[in-house]
């Protein structure tokens with residue numbers, strides 16, 4: 001039996017069930033585990049030709065009461081309405097520097113909006129245009145898992161000498177845990193400084209949640225041996241590590257990764273070198289260690305942008321980071337050959353959830369005084385997370 005399904009404003013007929021029928025997004029899954037899949041209100045259709053005009057009108061009506069932040073990985077259709085663009089740290093700082101704005105509209109993902117809420121005043125509302133814009137990496141470290149991991153370290157007698165460092169790309173709960181246990185937040189730009197600072201406070205580092213950034217920083221920037229880094233797998237008993245391994249390791253890497261940057265491989269690097277003579281390979285440190293070793297340049301989003309800005313005309317670049325940014329950089333540098341490191345399309349699907357219909361819905365709702373999709377971090381979690389963020393801001 002076929003049945004009719006209505007999704008927002010689109011009605012279609014689902015074919016009669018077959019063994020190979022595609023699963024609709026969210027159908028048959030645990031809705032309680034999916035943060036914010038409900039999007040209240042009427043979203044304009046994506047094909048509405050007036051969307052740009054509606055966003056412009058709502059933005060103008062809000063004036064200085066709103067401040068729109070756009071992460072580098074956002075779509076161009078959204079970036080055009082951003083008052084500031086940048087990486088997660090730059091955007092959080094910009095949010096904190098706008099106390100006069102009633103509304104911070106964060107075009108990015110959930111953990112970024114959380115950090116903005118922690119760093120802004122209680123009377124300011126941080127808005128995430130689509131509440132389902134999460135981050136697969138951040139979701140790889142839950143608070144419960146990290147508490148249980150800390151118990152393992154405590155039982156092994158090493159928790160007292162271990163300092164947690166969490167990447168900005170983690171939930172407020174993980175940042176709160178880190179702050180509570182004497183640690184700090186870091187970004188891909190200051191991971192080296194954060195890790196050096198941590199080794200001044202203790203003997204070991206627990207790096208959350210991105211094993212690749214942790215490994216690349218420890219090995220390539222601090223000169224720590226690969227063998228001194230072990231991976232703590234939250235899905236295995238005691239992290240899959242023996243007592244001896246826990247005692248011997250200098251860096252405990254959480255088993256998490258970015259599903260976008262984790263796709264790049266050494267085969268991609270070899271392939272592009274074959275296809276483009278003289279190409280420079282430029283990658284983000286969220287890429288796997290072997291990819292970073294095979295590349296010519298490695299650095300944060302900010303570093304990637306500056307490297308291409310400074311590159312001579314006529315030079316060729318294959319860039320291993322999110323595709324929206326690589327395409328924008330290619331358009332900005334028509335005198336240079338800028339290509340994506342992988343052949344297949346690789347957008348960050350959660351970043352891409354923020355589209356023009358969601359932005360219009362948020363801006364128009366705010367313009368008529370209705371606060372939608374607000375992200376709030378409160379109480380001890382916010383206090384402890386602020387502690388970890390402040391320690392990062394105080395890094396030399």
Ligand code: SF4
Pocket residue numbers: 073109134135136137138169258259260261322348349350351
């Ligand atoms: S690019 Fe990776 S780390 Fe960034 S939001 Fe997407 S999944 Fe998360």
